[in-house]
């Protein structure tokens with residue numbers, strides 16, 4: 001497979017066209033940003049860890065009936081994916097209060113929620129990814145009612161599978177963000193699932209094993225990413 005011109009460069013990944021129909025290549029970077037790009041840095045080795053972790057998880061989810069964009073891992077940092085059209089929504093599921101949810105509602109971080117919550121943000125850097133609901137998404141033409149229903153069904157299933165998967169690694173899945181894509185009329189899971197996009201807490205110590213270590217200057221950022229990879233049997 002030949003890598004052709006770059007289609008897109010995001011904060012953590014680049015996407016390239018290929019000479020194969022309907023296949024793109026995603027290339028993971030070590031760059032890290034937070035607070036809508038206001039804080040910038042590098043997390044050494046992050047690109048490789050996030051690439052391999054995402055692929056491992058997407059493969060496991062596929063086996064459990066969740067359609068994803070994964071085609072095949074090409075190298076440490078590069079993966080062939082289906083050429084999806086990204087639905088411009090950040091889809092966030094929370095099991096435990098943390099981050100913006102705790103701040104907005106004045107609920108202590110670590111408070112277990114009585115049921116998983118689901119929220120949407122409009123993927124738009126200029127606007128800082130504003131919080132919207134399903135009515136906004138439909139009214140703005142970001143997704144159809146059917147697509148929102150499918151995304152909701154899939155992401156809640158993904159949450160249940162991931163909670164169990166990480167529990168076995170002694171990690172609590174506090175919350176996470178995913179994106180979905182359209183591929184030949186089907187909604188498939190896209191983007192990544194990694195310490196950049198999830199909150200992972202050690203089940204016993206509640207140590208933060210995710211990007212909050214970078215966002216909050218907690219130190220040992222690289223070690224935390226490697227620890228999650230190690231516990232999942234990656235590397």
Ligand code: C5P
Nearest residue numbers: 098099100101175176177196197198199
């Ligand atoms: O900041 P907030 O509490 O809303 O984040 C919820 C979850 O979504 C966290 O796991 C965070 O890592 C993830 N997230 C993300 N990309 C964003 C915003 C949030 O991966 N742009």
